[in-house]
Amino acid sequence: MTFGSRIGAAVALALAATTLVACGSDGGSDADSASAPKPTAAKPTGSEIKIMTIAVKSNPVLTQSQQFAAAQAKVDYINDSGGINGHPLTLIQCDSNLDPNQEGACFDQAIKEKVSAITGSTVLFASDLSALAAAKIPMVGTQGLVPAELGYEYGYTFGNNINWFKGLAATAVSDGLKKVAITFTDTDAGKFSGDLMTAGLEAGNVDITESLAHAPTGGDRSAEAATLTKDDPEAILFSGTSEAVVPLMQAVRQSGYTGELYTISPDLTPSGIKALGAAGDGIHVIGRGRFLTDSSEKIQQYKDDIANYAPSDTDMDENGTLGWSGVDLFATVMAKADSFTGADVIKQMDALTEPVEAGTFGPFVGAGTGCDPDFPKLLNTNFIVGTLKDGEITANTGDFQSYC
């Protein structure tokens, strides 16, 4: 082959690659148009307030890009509304990429940037938060997934993991189930959720036929599904990442299993619900915040912010409401503050005695002792139960309930 023809092939190759990149769609779904326009208040002129959101941007095991997009949308909305008491808000997005080292680097960056708070974040590892505590940086409206985070002295978490899985077990017991299988993603956080479910179910005298730690990734899930269903449980309780749980649910239904399925709200992402199709109908869903079908003002505002500020391909889901609600809680608590150091935020959170609306979440109180003896720092023990039907999760009653 001559040099010239090799050049020709190389050029053609480059063109072909470029064409492949350029074509196709990104698979995202467009947000609906907003019911309200962007606010047009005067630009905030006060000193800058920095906050940080930590999440997993894009990873085969977990993707939470909506968390960043929603938090940023809320920040943009606040700034267009005049900021927090005249101070502009800046959001630092830190992608932990499901890596404990990267998550640690995010904490280091938060300390270096002297952020006022870490809001609406997914903290997955956090074994040592002493440096964060020394810098007096609070976590406001974070997930509450791991014990270290739940026990963090400046943590004001939504307590999702506890609410979800204690709520999941409580719901199974109250539904009168006697024989269930449980499954969780084979990670530390997954095992923690498995322990919470097991404790709740055993306390309610529910027999656990199978407790399966499913693989975080994997193509064909039929063998795992068959393992879960082999002793004919009345129901299967799922926890883990959406990337693992949705395919497993699909495989369980494909195996012909007709019993009840229970899971937590973030596992049913819009694309997951869409992918499950009719197979998803009837799944019992435990939420730690209001579902997107809720008609409350906060949910509508979240949708408007996504429509007005987020990239057009942003899906609306539970990760999004977390990111958005974390910023909302911060802004609500600090609405009248003049100083925004971490210590100031801690002071304001600790001073809360009356419940506040925490974005799309239930009433949130930042001070006192919670009702859960295992997690006395956890002040929000609410969960809400809904059902998936025709591609939407609808609350059964619309009321939050406490698992205590």
Next chain:
Amino acid sequence: MEIFRFALLGLGIGALYAMCAQGIVLIYRASGVVNFAQGAFVLVGGYTYYELTTVHMQPTAVALVGVVALAAAVGVLTHFLLMRPLRNSSPLARTVATLGVLSLLQSIAVLRYKHSLLGVETILPRDAVDVFGATITQDRIILFGIGAVVTLLLWAVYRFTKFGQITAAVSENEQAAASMGHSPDLIAALNWGVGAGLAGLTGALIAQITFLEPNQLTALVLPALAAALLGGFSSYPLAFVAALGIGSAQSVLTMQVAEHDWWTGWPQALPFLAVICYLVLRGRGIPQRSHIFDRLPKVGTGKIRIIPTLVLFVVALAIALVLSDTWVIAFTATVTMAIVCLSVLVVTGYAGQLSLAQYVIGAMGAFVAAKLMETQGTPFAPAFLLGVVSAMLIGAVLGAPALRTRGVNLAVTTLGLGVTMYALFLSNTKLVGSIDGIPIKSPSILGIDIAPGDHPRRYAVVAIVALLLLVLAVANLRRGVAGRRLLAVRSNERAALALGVSVYTAKLYAFMLSAGIAAVGVSALAFMNDRVVFARFDVFSSIAFVTATVVGGVGMLVGPLIGSTLFDNSILSRFLSQWGTADEYMPLIGAISVLLVLVMGSDGIFEQNRQLGVAVRNKLRARRGAAEVPGPIAAAPERERVKAEPVVARTLTVRDLTVRFGGVVAVSEMNLTVRPGTVHGLIGPNGAGKTTFIDAVTGFVKSTGSVEVEGVEVSRLGARKRARRGVARSFQSGELFDDLTVRENLAVGSDESSWHRYVTDLFWPGPVKLSPAAIVAAQEFDLDRDWDQLPESLPFGRRRLVAIARAVASAPSVLLLDEPASGLDDDEARELAHLIRRLADDWGIAILLVEHNLEMVLSVCDEITVMAQGKELLAASPPDVVRTHPAVIEAYVGTAEDSLPGTADLTPA
């Protein structure tokens, strides 16, 4: 019953593995390429089906046609844009090209779809079906049925149709098929299209039972490769059965994992362990004579230019000491990855063994070190060193299959071992914890804290020094005896064996050394963090290190330095990250770079640019009227003529030698004696078994009967040991080591067999030393003036002389020459005959000469044995007897009335 049910469940995914595997088989049969991108073609099919049915709401039938058409088009494009330009390149280059296509399609999918789960509305019924008491759903049976029908169709089409027959013809002999009017190019393109189309269909079907995610779809190639290999890359039914077996076994083992923790990882590892066992059992210790040696990427000389090296070192130190922490961290990561790439250079560039598991092996070393620190409290430095040693031992295990497999089979084997280690250790949450990883002790050296978190610059300096030392060691290796052995094995295992090089030792050494280097690199990379998450060190990343090194130049010391910048946490990525999300395009940039570099030539960016620079410089000089023309070759340094010393006189005695290939008797009860100082001719028509006789005497094929050297039985010894006993040979095709200069070729023949050079050469290779016999041979054959030339730059006749000189460099007692005059003109043949006679007369070597040039044989030989159809036609006789023997004349000329040529004039022209 539960096991039976789980086995049945696995048939569905097994059938999909089978379809993917069959695409691999048919592409291999048509083009000789193992397509690692087959999983990426499945990805194209899956996402296209999603787009057409879910986004654009097309009917299923339309979508299926579109899927197959688009995937087929991608396959055909792959052929025309990549495989055709690379048709004369090495299997390594073509294999890496398919890896590049895999990376390209995967990175495009990740950019377009991220890692979101995308699903389609299934078209397969899901009603429960009872199969001998086990309940499964209809879709599994349908998938099994589709797989079976596809298998049957492929088998029938490729066995009974004209297209299939032409494909088989092209597969067996491209030139012959072309002479019959068939276009091998077109046939290959069509098969690429069919194979990719089949993968597209597989993608559409897999979307029916699971969600689409880029990494999972491309990973389908792993079990499919295992199935294809078990099918011998040739049998569709066997591949189908193997794939079903893999699918069912994985399903059953997944059930076991739920019951018993210790089964963790086995569902993924099992297919490849089966493949490895199969390959090792059916492999060959010595490659067959038909083994084709394609051009391999160019190898550097290993010479270190002191000033550029110092400049690079100082610049690296400056970067480590001056730039901000974030840049230093990115630079340190790049340095550590360069070390991993350096390991690829050793095992693939120098030893020619395509290992796709370097990163995983390195991670195993880091794993051992981390576990020692975590569970035993071992301090950082000894834990690090023990990790490196462990990796070297694992490298020996990885290298063991290389003793009996080679080429793409070896690549798949190393990939399989990589998958096995990853599944059983690195991603086994029972051993490495979950995504939390294993905590690492704060590293220190000689009491100096080099913790990368607190002292990133210190850590960077240590990494830079480690890279420099390893580069120097590898450069020393290249210039030393050990490096010549590796390059000899890479060029031609048979020729290396014939010179007494232990191919086994060389390969094991390459795998062990490269594993140790990889462990240094990966450990240094992993320990940059406080916790190591081992699940990140997967086989696809391992593949990326091979492709990156090839881009840089897999034979050049600069290659790893360039290749290491192509990763998404490298300094180049850090540079690009300044522009928003540009760093997300690093995998795509890397993939396109690989493909462009390969299309432009497989020697890598550095060598291509160097050649371009030379060409531009020559053009500029030509314009000025001073073109750089090759000057007269420098005269060889005048040396005192050394007189040949007689070799140890030994007689070769062969009795009742018989060679069987299956039911065919290639050589039957041959007897022959070659005495010192004589030339014994062995002649016979084509196919008489002469070369097989030489192969048997020198230990390259198994035989019965007796082979004695001066009364000592050697027939139970291997080829290398026979060579070390003084039995040397040449080959019909010369089979020189093309990557070594003439001097180095002779040096391989001169080198002692000591193993310690494998260690000492890393530190002090010393000059190239030739044995007295090699020096005399070079003088006798007038090779001094070609000393530093590569064989490919020499005329054919001189290449022949180099081959013979190399054979006598070890001063053998017995020399077997296989058609040394083939391709020489009359003058060259006369000169050669003269030299052969001198080797017998002056050196005292016992020479067996197999040659078709009867004039030469009759002139130069003392005795001649005649073979026909594997048997002795005429026992050892003087030339005059042979010349007039009727049976010989009839065997050669056809009629007893004719005569054979007379004696040639041996006076050199």
